[in-house]
Amino acid sequence: MPSLEEYLSHLKRQLYLDRTTNEKILQEIRSHLVESAAGLHQKGYSPEESIALAIARFGEAEKVAEMMRQVYVESANQAVLAALLPVALTMAFKWVILPFLERIGSWQGNPTPAITISLALLALLIPGLTMRRWRYGYAAWAFFSLIAIAQM
């Protein structure tokens, strides 16, 4: 059976997340395993047996890491998709809606600044609503929104 440090470093290698997230997850799991092993030691198990049993009860590092990764990767994927919305909205407006309006003759020339700003704000709001709990969300949102505004 692996030692506590071996188990944690194996788990760390499987997580593939950013360093801060990795450290927070590992700190929490370490705390759990230490307390679990201490409880088992009090029941009469040797220190080595206590660690081994605590790890066995916790589960395989690969499975725990995979489940944890899913939680964070799903959020990241959702945030990236949401962040791409401003670009998609702007492209749709510029290449589809505007040419269509020009073709039917009811719209001539460029949209007024007020309409441009309104659309940019709308594009900014949509991803913001979906990413408010993701700490990198605002950075990605701001980045893609700037691209969107630049394209207008």
Add this chain to the structure above:
Amino acid sequence: MTDLRRGSTQVLVLSLLAEEPMYGYQIAKELERRSEGYFDFKEGTLYPLLHRMEKEGLVKGEWQVVEKGPSRKYYAITPEGRKVLEKSSAEWTTFSQRLLKILGQEAEPAST
């Protein structure tokens, strides 16, 4: 089956946290104690669930320094979590009642 089990673990954890904020190990032990070992699961599966619920805003995690031993991350239920707990509890009650009715054990407690 996986969704069913995950759904049941979520409602169980939320119901514990509705009483008081708890940390991971405490939740695992409390679930084991109250279910008398019936809800036997690998303790490591609790953390992805807690982190998912934290991302969804159902619980809020906060680190607390402990005098003796490592720091602990306590999870507290949020108002949104209470709403989900209320809804899930009602769904599970209906589910178990319907199941018992089909099994013909409506008025009797489940045998072990």
